Amino acid sequence: MPVVDIPGSKSITARALFLAAAADGVTTLRRPLRSDDTEGFAEGLAALGHRVGRTPDAWQVDGCPQGPPAREADVYCRDGATTARFLPTLAAAGHGTYRFDASPQMRRRPMLPLTRALRDLGVDLRHERAEGHHPLTVRAAGVEGGEVVLDAGQSSQYLTALLLLGPLTRKGLRIRVTDLVSVPYVEITIAMMRAFGVEVVRETVLGEDVFAVPPGGYRATSYAVEPDASTASYFFAAAAVTPGGEVTVPGLGEGALQGDLAFVDVLRRMGAEVSVRPDGTTVRGTGSLRGLTVNMRDISDTMPTLAAIAPFASGPVRIEDVANTRVKECDRLDACAENLRRLGADVRTGPDWIEIHPGASAAAGAEIKSYGDHRIVMSFAVAGLRVPGISFDDPGCVRKTFPGFHEAFAAVRAGLPG
Incomplete structure (x- = not known):
């Protein structure tokens, strides 16, 4: 594990x-x-x-x-x-x-x-x-x-x-x-x-x-920074799309400050097994992911993560109320749609929503266009667990938030079943 x-x-x-x-x-x-x-x-x-x-x-x-x-x-x-x-x-x-x-x-x-x-x-x-x-x-x-x-x-x-x-x-x-x-x-x-x-x-x-x-000002203190919940979403998603796959992130659990940990609740609704404890969170893939409609206004940084695994669900995935993702490092709604289509998925978008239908049929060697956005690269690395031959035009843009992402993700990939 x-x-x-x-x-x-x-x-x-x-x-x-x-x-x-x-x-x-x-x-x-x-x-x-x-x-x-x-x-x-x-x-x-x-x-x-x-x-x-x-x-x-x-x-x-x-x-x-x-x-x-x-x-x-x-x-x-x-x-x-x-x-x-x-x-x-x-x-x-x-x-x-x-x-x-x-x-x-x-x-x-x-x-x-x-x-x-x-x-x-x-x-x-x-x-x-x-x-x-x-x-x-x-x-x-x-x-x-x-x-x-x-x-x-x-x-x-x-x-x-x-x-x-x-x-x-x-x-x-x-x-x-x-x-x-x-x-x-x-x-x-x-x-x-x-x-x-x-x-x-x-x-x-x-x-x-x-x-x-x-x-009145602030008082100096000693402050511990908890693990990044948005970054954790890629590893939780990796477990969810892998039958029998299991990933644990220590130090990010009950009482966490970051709302993006609620992404695991989305994975739970889709069929993954989720355990949130005081000392960490574990996600386990059950071999089945259901489609759903979800409002991600409050956890919009994890929208690309969900979009990248949506083609592997049994039904459509519709993500709503995420207009603000159009003014991030790139227009993330359009970036996700473009890259999902490169993977052969049927995708539709609107001003503040994206809908992805099951299916990904890209030939080996599909290149993901990163738009210089770290979250696009890290999200579609998860899709690479199910679609062979994915590459990136700018894999190094992950240095923005996680310089060692590719090495860490490869290590997790090696520990997952199949």
Whole structure:
């Protein structure tokens, strides 16, 4: 029975780096994810003047509650959406001029709802080229705080960025949210802020979510990063599509912060056997996968994983309410549809849905088009358990979140039946 040591959560590592940089004192992060995204975030903090000490198992970050220590910085955010959205927000709490840019892929990804909200709070933020996209410059003089309205229907990261900023403002923040996607990621943020000494109050007012964040700053701490649930989905799916296959992920079980662990409930509905325990989660393939219709709005990062195994179900798989996946590293709905058709599957898509019918008949040698998206590559690696000869045009893009993915997946594959 393969036991898979999944690297630390990307989402938790990014939030922890922000919180550590904003806290009063030195924070130790244990088992952080070391990948292109998180290394880029750490380098960005260093450019902003924070000390980030790194050992193989832990990072130490010197916090500065008054905002970045540097008064001037040029920060390159690479491909990281959390880096590109969180660090300009952190910089707004400081005093200085901070310029941010990102890769061509990240430049295409939107952030206008966040930058509008920051401007509404009095932040001098200017986009150099396309409005709502990198590159941008923040001329910071601290943030007074107050009430702001935010549309987080494209990405919950916009709300997370403002929540994280709240304790660094002079008056605190009251955020009225008109639309919100990926709610579990916001719950991760609120739980982590609590661990750093800040309590967020959430209420519903006239049908809208309102988040109240007090001023006062964060408290440094020692924080352990749990395994990445989105990454675990590929290994759980590998077990589900393999009759008699079984995969266990230790350290990711009852009480996990990440909502993406709910992906195993989808696999259970399809017919896999699932055991979620305090010390880990196990998925076992029964030899049968049923079709289903599922709303994945709150766990949309696992949509490609389900799409990749859908052709092997006994009935159609319809995934709904995932419009936000069209503005990720690529348009993931179209990317999944294109690659499933390369495998011979019958696929239909709409603005926020994809429907996949049983059957995959690709000849050996089908090449998966990655679109530079790590999740497309890792998802279709699972399809490769049932379709021979799958290859990728850019297998190395997995370095964004899991540089050792191909080696880890090959090891699991070798331990599965058949």
